[in-house]
Amino acid sequence: MRDGLSAPKYIKLNIFETTMQRAISLQINKYPEILKTITQYNKIVNEHITKSFELKTNSKNKLHKALYRETRNKYPNFPSALIQCARDNAIEMLNGNKYKKHTQKRNDSSIRFDLRTAKVFLKSGQLQLTTIEGRKKYKLNIPNYFAKYFKWKVKAVTLGVNKKRLKLKVIVEGNLPKQAINQEVLGIDLGINNFAVLSNKTFIKPKHIRNIKRRYAYLRKGLQSLGTRSAKRKLKSLSGRERRFMRDFNHCLSKRIVSMNYGSFALEGLKGIRNGRKGKVFNRMRSNWAYFQFRQFLTYKAEDIGKSVVLIDPRYTSQRCSKCGFADKSNRNKGAFHCTTCSFHNSSDLNASINISQIGKILFEQAVVNHPIVTTNEGVSSLHSDTPEFSHKLHPLEGSSCHKRLSIAALWYS
Ligand SMILES: [Zn+2]
Structure with missing residues (x-):
């Protein structure tokens, strides 16, 4: 042996x-304010990564203290709740590669909203997003085969740029059937x-x-x-x-x-x-x-x-x-x-x-x-x-x- x-x-x-989670992929038009928000978000994530390397820290608190004011002044229109999302995103990216690489996001990389900055109502097909032009409402076109997820809980929303449209990914959570x-x-x-x-x-x-x-x-x-x-x-x-x-x-x-x-x-x-x-x-x-x-x-x-x-x-x-x-x-x-x-x-x-x-x-x-x-x-x-x-x-x-x-x-x- x-x-x-x-x-x-x-x-x-x-x-x-x-519980189990599922991702629902939806598409929306390329609204200019959303595109601008995405670009700024990714810039902010990159600045956080650079700063985190400078300070040699992965503490959210330290990073917040070091950059928050500066970011607010630099991007006055950018919603503060999204700055926090960007900061968390940066730290996750660094933790993900164990601080070995100085990764950077592209301008059109996908961005993640939390429940404060994005609200999705699957049943009525409504999307509320916090953008650099304030809170905006959009209409979603939800195919019928997603109907079974209407009662599930929305956990997170990410938004990416496709060739022609914006790709919205909604993470929903429901109860796992008895195994x-x-x-x-x-x-x-x-x-x-x-x-x-x-x-x-x-x-x-x-x-x-x-x-x-x-x-x-x-x-x-x-x-x-x-x-x-x-x-x-x-x-x-x-x-x-x-x-x-x-x-x-x-x-x-x-x-x-x-x-x-x-x-x-x-x-x-x-x-x-x-x-x-x-x-x-x-x-x-x-x-x-x-x-x-x-x-x-x-x-x-x-x-x-x-x-x-x-x-x-x-x-x-x-x-x-x-x-x-x-x-x-x-x-x-x-x-x-x-x-x-x-x-x-x-x-x-x-x-x-x-x-x-x-x-x-x-x-x-x-x-x-x-x-x-x-x-x-x-x-x-x-x-x-x-x-x-x-x-x-x-x-x-x-x-x-x-x-x-x-x-x-x-x-x-x-
Ligand atoms: Zn044998």
Whole structure:
């Protein structure tokens, strides 16, 4: 047994949460007073960042004392409540990159309002904004499909500049439907060879995705080496197209997975992994926003229908044998998994996804013990079956002569 395998940890488990947040994107016309407010706001944020570097502080109080008067005098029309928003925004940006970089906002970066400076009435479609010309009212055009959010609480409003219009993002908060904890947990391993492998032996390896990604990579390479202005423009539109394509794919895939007969889904999470032990999974996931987006989509689609999601600590999920629990680097050889103790054979991605589902199950069981309010619905688990529409390819399971078979609980608690 390997050191470092202590009790399984989770990074996020949504059954403890009682509320959920959603973002509603709306568009409004480019009113000149709003554009001016945005420009000044971003200038003020930048001045705060510069000052914060000068004073070597991230204290709101100190920054306020140092800059507030000066800012008021410099921008007499700028609403004071928005100066506070700008200050908080600056400090968050600095905290976000741990004071390593002297980041600056662009003139047209998005700006954030709080509940004092912006009011949104979704039902009547009204927006009240504090601008440099005072409080203004605007009419919002809210599509019908947002009707379910009309009763939710508005938490924050951000405003960004688009090519043609202003992009208004309203963060609303509502009650999370009661999460069912199905004893059957579907483990999902996001990887390089396969976009995703599910613990029910489903391999999601869309050929067209790989081909399209390759094509984009090829086109990008050519354009980058050209370096002309029109090449740069072309690059930008290309990345937009690729983004939209992946977005659509992620929507479809997460919808399909969420509708499977499982009450809970387990995936690898990243947050909370300590420095220096991030490893390959971390790098792979961070460099690929598509995985991140997939997780986001899956989580919110699951929440909507009362299913739960757990993000687990990704360490050792690819090295551990899902049959006997022995974890070692030598178990894995690229795409193939071969346990050196019990000679269990499998695809390494499938092995990882089974590990993920086992760990997820333990975490859910713990959660039920620690939080008796949470209900389980065991009845659903017996319904589970593999969806026939997915093809699956599996290495034959070999070698059940496992002399040292450890239950996963024994291993992960040791
Ligand atoms: Zn084994």
